[in-house]
Amino acid sequence: MSAELPTLAEEIIAEVQRSVPEYGRQDGAPKPPVFRITVEQAMTAFVDQVSGGRDSYERRDELCRELGRSEAYQGRSLDALQAAYRVGVQVAWRRMAHVGRMRRLPSGVMTRLADALFAYIDELASLSVEGYLEAQSSADEQSGAHRRLLRLLLRPGTPGGALAEPAQAAGWRVPDEVTMVALPARARCVQEELDEDVLADLGDAEPHLLIPGRYDTGRAQMLRGALPDRRAAVGLTVPLAEAADSLRWARQALALVDAGVLEDGGPTLCERHLLELWLLSDRALLDQLARRELAVLAGMTRSRRMRMTETLGAWLEAQGNAVEAARMLRLHPQTVRYRMRQISETFDEQLADPAARFVLDAVLRAHRLRERRPSLR
Numbered sequence: 001m002s003a004e005l006p007t008l009a010e011e012i013i014a015e016v017q018r019s020v021p022e023y024g025r026q027d028g029a030p031k032p033p034v035f036r037i038t039v040e041q042a043m044t045a046f047v048d049q050v051s052g053g054r055d056s057y058e059r060r061d062e063l064c065r066e067l068g069r070s071e072a073y074q075g076r077s078l079d080a081l082q083a084a085y086r087v088g089v090q091v092a093w094r095r096m097a098h099v100g101r102m103r104r105l106p107s108g109v110m111t112r113l114a115d116a117l118f119a120y121i122d123e124l125a126s127l128s129v130e131g132y133l134e135a136q137s138s139a140d141e142q143s144g145a146h147r148r149l150l151r152l153l154l155r156p157g158t159p160g161g162a163l164a165e166p167a168q169a170a171g172w173r174v175p176d177e178v179t180m181v182a183l184p185a186r187a188r189c190v191q192e193e194l195d196e197d198v199l200a201d202l203g204d205a206e207p208h209l210l211i212p213g214r215y216d217t218g219r220a221q222m223l224r225g226a227l228p229d230r231r232a233a234v235g236l237t238v239p240l241a242e243a244a245d246s247l248r249w250a251r252q253a254l255a256l257v258d259a260g261v262l263e264d265g266g267p268t269l270c271e272r273h274l275l276e277l278w279l280l281s282d283r284a285l286l287d288q289l290a291r292r293e294l295a296v297l298a299g300m301t302r303s304r305r306m307r308m309t310e311t312l313g314a315w316l317e318a319q320g321n322a323v324e325a326a327r328m329l330r331l332h333p334q335t336v337r338y339r340m341r342q343i344s345e346t347f348d349e350q351l352a353d354p355a356a357r358f359v360l361d362a363v364l365r366a367h368r369l370r371e372r373r374p375s376l377r
Contacts, residue, residue: 001047001099008095009040012088019087022080038063043092046120050113064124065131072135081128089121145170150199150210154244172197175212178243180235181223181267182250183207184258193226195219208247213237215269223267232267233257246270252277261369279366290363293356296346308346311339313364316357 013036017024023035041060048055071081093114100110149166152158167174183189187207194200199210211219214237223232233253235246249270256262261280262273270277280286297305311329315336318324322340326333343351350356 001096004095004099005040005043005047008092009036009043011095012039012043012091015091016084016087020080020083022076023084034063034066038067039088042124046092046117049120050116060124061127064127065134068128068131068133069135071128072132078129078132082125085121085125085128089117093117146172146199147201147203150201150208153199153210153240154247156244172199173212175240177213177237178240178246179211179213179215179219179237180243180247180250181209181211182233182235182247182254183209183227184229184231184254187231188228190226190228193222195222198222206251208250210243227267230266231257231264234267234269236270249277252281256280275365276369279362280369286363286366289359290367293350293360293363307339308343309364309367311336312343312347312360313368315340315343316361316364 038060041063045055045057045060049057067081068078071078096113096117097110099105100113105113145166149163149170149172152166153163163174183202183206185205185207187202189200189202189207191200191202194209195211197212201208213219215234223234224230231254233250235248235250235253238246253262253268253270253273256273256276257264257268262268262276265272294309297308300308311325314325314328315322318328322336323333326336329336347360350360
């Protein structure tokens with residue numbers, strides 16, 4: 001069997017990558033050199049063991065444990081690794097059976113060899129389970145400390161001094177500024193891709209992350225690696241005491257993405273949509289404001305009301321420039337001027353007052369945003 005080991009290892013690796021989908025994907029499998037070394041070490045140790053060798057197998061044991069740890073770090077179960085072990089032992093046994101026939105080994109020898117091989121694979125699988133449970137325990141302990149700290153940090157009225165002890169217990173340095181990230185329910189997040197100082201609560205009904213400091217290029221790259229689905233909303237960078245506000249805005253942005261009002265930015269950045277977040281922050285209050293400001297349109301037909309609000313909105317956005325408003329509406333400037341003469345008669349006092357014009361502009365902008373999805377009307 002010693003002469004078969006180099007090609008056997010290659011065959012096992014190829015068959016595992018072909019048969020087990022998680023190991024066939026570049027992003028899901030252990031790095032090929034590590035995987036190859038583990039297979040080579042395992043098969044070499046087996047041949048040594050059945051031939052009566054007494055070498056130490058510490059290196060092999062640690063590699064098998066590392067395979068288990070890798071699955072835990074990836075947030076997966078051991079199903080794929082156990083499937084890989086099954087495929088590996090099948091390939092190894094086919095090769096051994098072939099060598100046995102070529103060497104005319106007695107059936108009794110082959111039976112003992114089969115028993116030894118399958119017992120050996122069980123031993124390797126047990127080592128991987130050890131590594132998996134070890135990594136899970138360590139990750140759960142740290143994640144628990146981080147979650148408790150994050151929940152304390154987001155609790156209203158928590159004094160800054162109350163964070164020192166739990167932060168020290170979690171091994172976390174308290175920053176001056178933070179940026180919150182809202183995730184969809186049941187979001188997929190590869191936690192080992194997150195920077196060590198990022199706090200995460202993925203078990204919450206509305207999962208979220210806390211990034212110390214600003215959301216810069218490095219943090220953006222981290223988030224892309226940690227979120228395979230790229231669904232997230234990044235809040236504003238705020239002082240630590242205002243973290244709950246940043247999270248509230250991020251969750252609002254995520255809701256607007258789900259409603260189709262904002263485009264899915266993968267992730268969506270709140271700083272690019274401040275006006276939309278402000279205008280749509282309180283739907284009930286916005287409805288009340290619209291009823292008051294647009295009360296003069298109540299008796300008109302729906303088509304006339306829509307024509308007037310559309311024209312007035314464009315005219316306000318164009319700061320009273322009829323040519324620019326016409327371009328926005330794809331109408332002739334004279335048509336806009338004609339409509340505005342009618343609108344000026346209807347909204348006489350409101351258009352003459354700068355403060356009232358500002359409110360009208362805000363109401364009509366919010367109305368246009370809500371028109372993108374009927375669910376927000």
